[in-house]
């Protein structure tokens with residue numbers, strides 16, 4: 190079976206890349222969601238070299254700063270996952286105090302909710318995405 194994260198170019202739009210990690214736009218259900226993906230397979234954070242861990246942190250910081258500058262979230266939630274993807278990856282979840290789920294963990298729709306369109310899409314406007322991408326491309 191092909192790995193979706195190895196073939197990230199087919200599935201996601203790259204917004205930042207360094208030696209060991211790539212940052213891509215994430216779920217349309219969380220405004221400004223970004224995934225930072227380790228390029229190679231590693232099932233656990235403890236398998237990473239310091240250089241690889243630094244690549245993930247570098248991408249997190251650069252993308253997080255661009256997001257703050259453009260869309261001014263109240264705070265950003267950071268999450269590192271090691272799961273079915275076989276690629277250690279970090280999430281950036283911008284959060285706003287005005288959102289109804291403020292103070293609660295991020296909730297993504299189940300596959301059924303997604304199929305039934307029960308969940309509101311909260312994607313960034315194309316303009317905001319472009320402004321964030323411009324900051325990253327010009328300072329990478």
Ligand SMILES: [Zn+2]
Nearest residue numbers: 192194195275
């Ligand atoms: Zn893979």
